[in-house]
Amino acid sequence: MYRYDAECVPEPLRSNKLAYIKDSSIPKNCSKHLKIQKHMKAPIYIYYQLDNYYQNHRRYVKSRSDQQLLHGLKYNDISTCSPEDVNHGHPVVPCGLIAWSLFNDTYTFFRGINELRVNRKNIAWQSDRDHKFGKEVYPFNFQNGTLIGGANLEPNIPLSDQEDLIVWMRTAALPTFRKLYGRIEEDLDADDVILINLLNNYNTYSFSGSKTLVLSTSSWLGGHNNFLGMAYVAIGTSFIFISSIFLLLHVKNSR
Numbered sequence: 001m002y003r004y005d006a007e008c009v010p011e012p013l014r015s016n017k018l019a020y021i022k023d024s025s026i027p028k029n030c031s032k033h034l035k036i037q038k039h040m041k042a043p044i045y046i047y048y049q050l051d052n053y054y055q056n057h058r059r060y061v062k063s064r065s066d067q068q069l070l071h072g073l074k075y076n077d078i079s080t081c082s083p084e085d086v087n088h089g090h091p092v093v094p095c096g097l098i099a100w101s102l103f104n105d106t107y108t109f110f111r112g113i114n115e116l117r118v119n120r121k122n123i124a125w126q127s128d129r130d131h132k133f134g135k136e137v138y139p140f141n142f143q144n145g146t147l148i149g150g151a152n153l154e155p156n157i158p159l160s161d162q163e164d165l166i167v168w169m170r171t172a173a174l175p176t177f178r179k180l181y182g183r184i185e186e187d188l189d190a191d192d193v194i195l196i197n198l199l200n201n202y203n204t205y206s207f208s209g210s211k212t213l214v215l216s217t218s219s220w221l222g223g224h225n226n227f228l229g230m231a232y233v234a235i236g237t238s239f240i241f242i243s244s245i246f247l248l249l250h251v252k253n254s255r
Contacts (some may be wrong), residue, residue: 119184153165
């Protein structure tokens with residue numbers, strides 16, 4: 001894991017990170033050497049983790065049109081997408097705050113002088129690609145407003161093939177979440193030193209969020225995710241505590 005939102009801001013600008021991220025004239029390139037602690041067998045999954053990001057906010061979750069994602073401009077009712085529904089008098093495809101805020105940091109990896117190829121295909125659920133995003137629906141009038149939210153989309157590629165968008169549109173239930181960026185499909189050995197070049201484009205500074213790059217392998221039990229385990233333990237413990245209180249109240253009232 002490598003948290004980079006603070007480290008990838010130039011030293012003179014760290015007192016005003018928001019000004020840095022909003023200034024398009026400042027390069028957003030950042031590099032980091034990461035030493036592999038133990039052998040990692042391919043495929044190695046690349047995730048970006050965001051903290052203090054409430055994708056479950058009611059207004060945010062509702063700001064989308066599933067029918068438009070499937071049918072494009074053939075579907076006219078995009079009232080649920082407000083405030084990102086129309087730009088310059090024309091509808092936006094895909095509309096809504098979720099699509100508009102699409103994550104746009106990028107990562108490249110090198111071992112020595114050789115670039116590690118990152119496979120970015122099949123990172124989204126097949127059911128989403130096949131049934132929720134139209135194969136003949138193309139981005140239209142997207143990110144053309146005065147305020148840009150995040151990544152742009154290739155206008156000549158249908159939404160069903162824009163897997164970054166599909167992954168992002170499956171909103172997270174908790175304020176700390178990970179989303180799949182891609183896969184490295186070759187083994188990494190213990191003590192390998194990996195050079196990570198990234199573009200620190202995404203604005204998490206306006207809401208005191210953080211960004212972390214995560215490399216993880218998986219086994220037949222699934223991927224390694226400490227956060228989920230701790231969340232399940234915390235929720236289970238709270239249920240036991242609440243049930244104990246109700247049990248005590250029941251015993252007390254039955255006397």
